[in-house]
Amino acid sequence: MRAARVVFLIIFSSLFVLNCSQQQEASEAQEFYLFVGTYTGEGSEGIYLYRFNSSEGSVSPLIETARVENPSYLAISPDHTNLYAVNEMGGAAPDSISSFSFDKETGDLRLINKQSSEGGGPCYVSVDRTGKAVFAGNYSGGSLAMLPVREDGGLREAKAAIQHTGSSVNESRQQRPHVHCTYISPDNRRLFVNDLGTDKVVGYAFDDEQVVLEETPSSVYEADPGAGPRHLTFHPSGEYAYLVNELNGTVVAFEYTDDGRLETRQTLSTLPEEYEGAISGADIHVSPDGKYLYVSNREDLNNIVIYAIDQGDGTLRKAGSHSSGGVHPRNFVIDPTGAFLLVANRHTDNIVVFKRNRETGLITPTGTELEVSQPVCLKMIPVQ
Numbered sequence: 001m002r003a004a005r006v007v008f009l010i011i012f013s014s015l016f017v018l019n020c021s022q023q024q025e026a027s028e029a030q031e032f033y034l035f036v037g038t039y040t041g042e043g044s045e046g047i048y049l050y051r052f053n054s055s056e057g058s059v060s061p062l063i064e065t066a067r068v069e070n071p072s073y074l075a076i077s078p079d080h081t082n083l084y085a086v087n088e089m090g091g092a093a094p095d096s097i098s099s100f101s102f103d104k105e106t107g108d109l110r111l112i113n114k115q116s117s118e119g120g121g122p123c124y125v126s127v128d129r130t131g132k133a134v135f136a137g138n139y140s141g142g143s144l145a146m147l148p149v150r151e152d153g154g155l156r157e158a159k160a161a162i163q164h165t166g167s168s169v170n171e172s173r174q175q176r177p178h179v180h181c182t183y184i185s186p187d188n189r190r191l192f193v194n195d196l197g198t199d200k201v202v203g204y205a206f207d208d209e210q211v212v213l214e215e216t217p218s219s220v221y222e223a224d225p226g227a228g229p230r231h232l233t234f235h236p237s238g239e240y241a242y243l244v245n246e247l248n249g250t251v252v253a254f255e256y257t258d259d260g261r262l263e264t265r266q267t268l269s270t271l272p273e274e275y276e277g278a279i280s281g282a283d284i285h286v287s288p289d290g291k292y293l294y295v296s297n298r299e300d301l302n303n304i305v306i307y308a309i310d311q312g313d314g315t316l317r318k319a320g321s322h323s324s325g326g327v328h329p330r331n332f333v334i335d336p337t338g339a340f341l342l343v344a345n346r347h348t349d350n351i352v353v354f355k356r357n358r359e360t361g362l363i364t365p366t367g368t369e370l371e372v373s374q375p376v377c378l379k380m381i382p383v384q
Contacts (some may be wrong), residue, residue, distance in 0.1 A: 142177025
């Protein structure tokens with residue numbers, strides 16, 4: 001056991017150093033590519049590409065880069081040469097995941113191929129930290145899939161497909177499984193899968209050398225009945241994780257244990273006191289410096305809630321909140337320098353740029369907005 005733990009620590013330390021190096025390079029950059037995933041039913045034609053300047057907070061459009069149906073969630077390979085998008089059609093039949101090559105010199109995004117997501121309504125896609133595997137979460141189908149990556153960045157057929165079962169107490173939203181997130185841990189050893197329909201976060205062991213995903217859970221976190229686990233994120237240190245629950249408007253702080261479990265440290269409400277409106281938690285991210293956590297609420301609130309993170313134990317203290325500048329903030333992104341936060345408001349067809357105070361964590365509108373039809377996912381990488 002002691003030898004196994006030493007090996008684990010060596011692997012984790014190597015990945016952490018690499019991640020810190022990549023973050024340092026990103027923090028020193030000023031120009032970034034901004035990818036926007038959309039729903040294509042009301043004017044959008046796919047994935048859009050912009051150039052973001054982190055010293056000015058300015059955004060300039062490049063070109064519409066990819067005509068593909070409902071690329072509502074995106075993921076970028078660790079070497080930034082490939083992009084993966086779900087094609088979320090929302091039905092019961094299996095949908096697809098699209099793979100693209102990306103040329104950082106020209107900004108050209110070209111479709112390589114598509115593969116089945118092995119379930120209906122894929123709403124989340126992620127890439128392991130070696131770039132060898134892509135993970136898809138199927139909301140309608142209540143399942144997940146692992147698709148190996150070819151040498152050219154294209155996708156092979158799914159090597160693993162896991163169907164969840166069960167339900168929970170919300171009769172209108174939790175009558176069956178609804179996988180909403182497939183998040184790989186910082187040490188690349190666990191895939192955490194949020195199931196809104198069953199109120200569980202399920203951990204699966206992942207072997208990146210053999211590209212094998214164990215189909216028997218290695219850990220299970222049981223959320224409060226009716227919570228509806230949606231998105232998960234980790235602290236840059238890899239020691240803590242944070243979960244936003246969609247249906248009860250809470251955020252949960254975890255310690256990530258040595259044996260790959262999520263151990264609950266704290267649960268807080270994202271809602272104002274005595275709030276009685278609709279509840280719909282959405283996205284969650286930690287600032288690059290690890291000092292603040294941000295959570296978006298949709299429906300009647302349409303805001304970004306800000307929490308200070310205790311660097312000693314990862315617990316949270318509410319620091320403030322701010323309007324998202326539109327309706328239905330489905331997704332947001334913090335630029336890699338930590339200077340700005342961009343929010344995609346799906347129902348008002350706008351992306352709002354906020355200036356972020358690194359000391360207080362609070363955000364203020366810059367006055368810069370983009371008009372995009374039904375924006376739902378934002379991703380950023382350095383231009384160089």
